[in-house]
Amino acid sequence: MAEILKVAVGAEDDGGLLSDRIRNALTDEIASGALVAGSALEEQQLADRFGASRTPVREALRQLVVSGLVEVRGRRGVVVARMTPERIMDMFETSAEVEAMCVRLATFRMTPLERSHLIELHESSLAMVEANDVDAYDAFNRTFHECIYSATHNSFMAEQAQDVRARLSAFRRTQLRQGDRIRKSRDEHDAIMQAIAEGDGDTGSRRMRAHMLNAAAALRRYIDDRFGRDGPPSIGDGPLPHE
Amino acid sequence: MAEILKVAVGAEDDGGLLSDRIRNALTDEIASGALVAGSALEEQQLADRFGASRTPVREALRQLVVSGLVEVRGRRGVVVARMTPERIMDMFETSAEVEAMCVRLATFRMTPLERSHLIELHESSLAMVEANDVDAYDAFNRTFHECIYSATHNSFMAEQAQDVRARLSAFRRTQLRQGDRIRKSRDEHDAIMQAIAEGDGDTGSRRMRAHMLNAAAALRRYIDDRFGRDGPPSIGDGPLPHE
DNA sequence: ATTCCCTCCTGTGTATGCGAATATCCCTCG
DNA sequence: CGAGGGATATTCGCATACACAGGAGGGAAT
Numbered sequence: 001m002a003e004i005l006k007v008a009v010g011a012e013d014d015g016g017l018l019s020d021r022i023r024n025a026l027t028d029e030i031a032s033g034a035l036v037a038g039s040a041l042e043e044q045q046l047a048d049r050f051g052a053s054r055t056p057v058r059e060a061l062r063q064l065v066v067s068g069l070v071e072v073r074g075r076r077g078v079v080v081a082r083m084t085p086e087r088i089m090d091m092f093e094t095s096a097e098v099e100a101m102c103v104r105l106a107t108f109r110m111t112p113l114e115r116s117h118l119i120e121l122h123e124s125s126l127a128m129v130e131a132n133d134v135d136a137y138d139a140f141n142r143t144f145h146e147c148i149y150s151a152t153h154n155s156f157m158a159e160q161a162q163d164v165r166a167r168l169s170a171f172r173r174t175q176l177r178q179g180d181r182i183r184k185s186r187d188e189h190d191a192i193m194q195a196i197a198e199g200d201g202d203t204g205s206r207r208m209r210a211h212m213l214n215a216a217a218a219l220r221r222y223i224d225d226r227f228g229r230d231g232p233p234s235i236g237d238g239p240l241p242h243e
Numbered sequence: 244m245a246e247i248l249k250v251a252v253g254a255e256d257d258g259g260l261l262s263d264r265i266r267n268a269l270t271d272e273i274a275s276g277a278l279v280a281g282s283a284l285e286e287q288q289l290a291d292r293f294g295a296s297r298t299p300v301r302e303a304l305r306q307l308v309v310s311g312l313v314e315v316r317g318r319r320g321v322v323v324a325r326m327t328p329e330r331i332m333d334m335f336e337t338s339a340e341v342e343a344m345c346v347r348l349a350t351f352r353m354t355p356l357e358r359s360h361l362i363e364l365h366e367s368s369l370a371m372v373e374a375n376d377v378d379a380y381d382a383f384n385r386t387f388h389e390c391i392y393s394a395t396h397n398s399f400m401a402e403q404a405q406d407v408r409a410r411l412s413a414f415r416r417t418q419l420r421q422g423d424r425i426r427k428s429r430d431e432h433d434a435i436m437q438a439i440a441e442g443d444g445d446t447g448s449r450r451m452r453a454h455m456l457n458a459a460a461a462l463r464r465y466i467d468d469r470f471g472r473d474g475p476p477s478i479g480d481g482p483l484p485h486e
Numbered sequence: 487a488t489t490c491c492c493t494c495c496t497g498t499g500t501a502t503g504c505g506a507a508t509a510t511c512c513c514t515c516g
Numbered sequence: 517c518g519a520g521g522g523a524t525a526t527t528c529g530c531a532t533a534c535a536c537a538g539g540a541g542g543g544a545a546t
Contacts, residue, residue, distance in 0.1 A: 017499070019305070043528070053501045055298075058529090062262070062302045066309040075507060075528055090399040097344045097400070105340070156333035157340070160407070261530070285497070296531045301499090318498055318537055 019056035022046070023063050030069050030080055031169045038082045041070060068167060089216060091168055096212030098161045099145065100205040103192065106151035107201035114151045115196070121147060122193050129186045137182055138172075144189065171219070181218060188214065262299035265289070266306050273312050273323055274412045281325045284313065311410060331414065332459060338407045339455030342388065343448040345404050346435065349394035350444035357394045358439070364390060365436050372429045380425055381415075387432065414462070424461060431457065 029035045041061060043054045061078050064070040070078045121144055128137040149158035188211040195204035272278045286297045304321050307313040313321045364387055371380040392401035431454040438447035
């Protein structure tokens with residue numbers, strides 16, 4: 001009967017360790033942009049916020065360092081990872097290559113059930129584009145890519161792909177309504193689905209890479225527009241175009 | 244005067260944080276196989292071994308959890324990651340794809356200097372094969388692949404590739420002298436270098452994938468030979484063929 | 487003899503305390 | 517008026533202390 005409390009508090013909050021809950025909370029806040037890049041994370045302050053002591057906070061921060069979401073500054077505490085435009089482009093490119101890799105394997109290995117599920121999912125996105133429902137499209141997009149990861153039937157690769165994707169989510173989150181990127185995104189998804197349906201993994205792979213690189217190119221344009229050719233050495237709060 | 248003790252312990256031990264040193268030490272021991280998969284890691288015991296308290300040991304272990312090198316067993320402590328044969332094959336396949344990806348980009352982007360360096364490096368490996376010097380070849384092999392990562396001119400991708408490679412090193416380390424795998428490895432390197440020299444990134448990529456998958460296939464054969472078709476649910480101490 | 491339960495004990499999870507390193511601020515000197 | 521240096525204060529890194537969970541072992545009952 002006490003399980004009702006668990007549901008009431010939140011999704012999966014009290015099940016695990018305190019340090020895990022703090023880590024997950026911080027991950028969400030960084031990915032969502034609530035914690036902007038470069039902002040300092042003081043241990044005592046976080047401990048007060050979460051009603052815990054510094055020990056689990058420290059553990060959570062150390063784990064985030066390994067994940068690459070925060071950086072240590074000597075003995076001056078940790079800050080939300082402050083990435084250079086070059087590094088962001090590197091991450092986008094890596095993400096593009098990883099996604100392309102997954103599409104290729106997924107095309108060759110997905111079961112008919114998985115394929116039909118993916119097709120159905122893709123078709124459902126048309127209504128979101130028509131309604132210009134960016135939130136719904138964002139959620140769909142995440143599921144779409146995760147289905148492809150899963151269809152590789154390689155759980156390790158799926159985890160790696162999801163990790164890279166998670167690290168970029170902070171940049172993808174905001175400013176979805178940038179130009180007509182969503183409609184183009186859907187068109188590109190359509191071309192990818194075409195190749196998958198034909199069982200042409202290499203074509204699907206190339207199209208997925210182009211799909212992701214289109215977002216990166218739009219990002220580059222956006223950065224140049226906003227900061228000029230030689231902008232600030234680091235950014236982290238800028239909205240990015242949707243893939 | 245007490246600093247003499249610190250210097251006596253190791254080379255670059257006193258620079259960073261204590262938890263980092265412990266983490267690095269444990270990483271090496273896991274990768275080298277000194278700590279076999281499945282063995283429990285008790286905090287107090289490790290603290291005694293490193294002459295520290297449990298706090299930095301705990302932080303090191305939590306970081307290793309994120310890295311995927313160890314697993315938590317509820318409140319019963321952590322153990323060295325115990326991987327199933329399926330997961331190991333997944334990791335090998337992912338590694339193959341990642342390496343292929345890197346070769347492709349590196350071929351298109353490497354500078355003439357990098358190319359000549361890589362060629363020189365590759366040629367130096369011939370003597371090691373002739374002498375059947377597995378240790379030297381192992382060291383060369385690591386450098387060879389890292390040079391390719393670096394030549395992608397994408398630091399994030401290089402880090403990802405190195406991370407995957409590090410996770411597999413525990414399996415690559417032992418049993419290099421398995422059949423004539425080293426000579427075949429060198430031949431495959433040669434074919435890859437040929438494609439790189441011709442600027443044919445796609446061919447180099449395919450050859451690198453095949454190169455890595457050959458090692459995975461040999462691994463599969465080795466596992467089947469040793470444990471039979473339905474072997475134990477997990478392995479971690481078995482020597483693997485060299486890529 | 488086997489099984490169930492109780493107790494103890496080992497080990498993790500968290501809190502707190504202390505020393506050290508560094509940033510900050512103010513005072514003094516040029 | 518600006519710059520440099522020192523004292524203070526804040527915060528990190530590590531150690532120690534305490535609370536609780538889960539298992540091992542023994543004893544008793546069937």
